[in-house]
Amino acid sequence: MVELEKIFYIELAGQKLQVETATISKQVLFHICFPDHRKPFTISRIYSFDRQRFWTSIPEGRFREAQQIGPLIEAYYRAKQQIPETVSQTAPQEANSI
């Protein structure tokens, strides 16, 4: 398992977003802070009923932003050739790699 970075930055539409990583109840979460007045929020990648994985905000309500930012986090790690593994609450046997 690759160690996740505690805090890193990604870019979205020319803006620098701060991403803070936390592991809560064995689930890896990413807390996003914006340079403008948008409220920070938390996203994670979880399993749907039919075993598809999707990005969501936690709590619910900012799904579109999660869908937009989540892939940037994946791209960040891919660019570093570090594909972190997270543990899913439903399928610990299946490494929930980003």
Add this chain to the structure above:
Amino acid sequence: MCYYSGIKVTKEDFIWLKGLEKEVANYPFLDRILINGFDYGKIPVLKRTEGKEDFDIVEMEWGFLPSYVNTTEKMMNHRRGYAGADGKFRPPLTTLNAMSEEMLKPGKMFRSAALTRRCLVLSSGFYEWRHVFPMGKKGQPLKTAVKYPHHIAVKDRKYFYMAGIWSPVTYTDTGEYAETVAIITTAANPLMEKIHNSKKRMPTILTDDLAYEWLFGDLSEERISEIAQYQFPAEQMEACTIAKDFLSSVDPTAHVRFEELEALDAGADDDKRQASLFG
């Protein structure tokens, strides 16, 4: 079957996610990008729970407001300055920091807070500028300094404590309640003398034991003063130069080497410094 964010999930997962929401709500995320004091933004603070040996992690506005600032207009005047009745500009009062040597003196705006409302400011690192005066053609130092920003942190610590004092305010014009905080400063240690060479000051960084005492101790004025003036050892700190435009850079803590700048030595070996505080 249940839905989470519009996606079908199992009942088991739904319940688990709802539980996760509660944990997320209570998790002490930093909730703020790189903090610039002059934005008067909020910073994470450990505040004692009244009457208990326990604390809450709260956010306070960085920029202490004394008790006489009780309207939003007075607050703006205090922080931004204003034109007086005579038309002359009254400059803002900068109360981001409180000098440890001065704060307890009679009549000082910080005195009451230092005696009764001490807190700890949680930090992962801070920034200071080193002033270097280039030499002119005749070999004399020029009057205008070149400023090199540095990122300073505590070795092997993701977070550390700075001594702080806080003040509550309820604005009488809006009814809004806020808590404001100032970071205590002390004389610079040998490392900070080199970096913050214009003022030779540094925040009062506390060891875990001193932090505990600062927050929970029933302290005499003498002891408050002693702790406030504590000088964290330079050997336990690390520093590196960073980009001059770090405030707008993607990673403000990324090390940038300036060939013309004399290296910091003891306690601040640039080569040993991690590329990032969080690296």
